[in-house]
Amino acid sequence: MKKKVKKQKKYGLVGKDISYSFSKKHFTEKFTAYHFDNCEYLNFDISSIKEFPEIFAKNKGLKGLNVTIPYKEEIIPYLDSLSKNAKKIGSVNTIVINKQKKLIGYNTDFYGFKKSLKPLLESHHTKALILGTGGASKGIAFALKKLNIEYDFVSRNPNEFQISYDEIDSALFEDYSIIINTTPVGTFPNIEDCPKFDYSLLSKKHIAFDLVYNPEESMFLKKAKEQGAITKNGYDMLVFQAEKSWKIWNKK
Known part of the structure; x- marks a missing residue:
């Protein structure tokens, strides 16, 4: 046959x-x-x-x-x-x-991010700052909403509802304990770059999450880790969203 x-x-x-x-x-x-x-x-x-x-x-x-x-x-x-x-x-x-x-x-970005962030969350992680306002940031905001975490956007060119990088100070970081980089800043080959703010404001109560996965530890994560923050890159998020894509493509 x-x-x-x-x-x-x-x-x-x-x-x-x-x-x-x-x-x-x-x-x-x-x-x-x-x-x-x-x-x-x-x-x-x-x-x-x-x-x-x-x-x-x-x-x-x-x-x-x-x-x-x-x-x-x-x-x-x-x-x-x-x-x-x-x-x-x-x-x-x-x-x-x-x-x-x-x-x-x-x-499937929001699914991947939510699944990746959830294990890191503690009771004081109730507010997040999303660095960047591009397409990737929208999925992140949706996931945070699903997790009942309040959020605000940080932009280089903020509108009236957004925060500028210059406004990031100790009072803001007292309030926001999750910082998420959704910009491509720091991606290979520009590995010395990172979002511009005072990293000494971070502490062990903060989570620093970078959607960048190449390099494995971006400058953003390196600087955050030096201040004792919990750090996570975008690799697991990518695996989760990719597998979700595969399921969607092969739905009968």
Whole structure:
């Protein structure tokens, strides 16, 4: 009897300057370990979101995509629909291409972050400062809301509802015990960079969480650790959100 040939399935990451990508390595290793010989994961490094439709013209058999900086918000007009959570968040990091070739956007960032932060939380961790206001920060804010943690955004160009880096002082850090860097500042190769504020204001009662995972210990985390803060990089969050993406892509 003739062995049934499995249909080739393609997945990939849409982003800019993503040669360092976690996703490609993670999924390629997963496909090898579990003998998913018919699955392939590619990097789609595009310099403008306008190039997004070309990905489909050149790649038949695409089943799912991940989306990273800087396209998590810009991608939305190119999608046919959004999940309930992605709509609320206003940011997409996972796309399903269904049988009708419709593109459906999801957000698994909030799930990955929530699962990664939860074990670190103690009773005094009730308020968070989110450094950055890009697409990644929206998923973080949504997760904090689910954890009943109050939050405010810190921005280099704050609007009336946001805090500027110059306003970070001891009174603010007395109030906010979780500091989350959602900006790409400090990512390889610019490993000497970090968000600009007085790190001596941090203490052992603080959690410093960096979405950056390359390098493993960013300058932000290094400086926070020197002050006794609990530190965590974005690696576990990425693993959790990637596995959630895989489940969504393979929902029957």
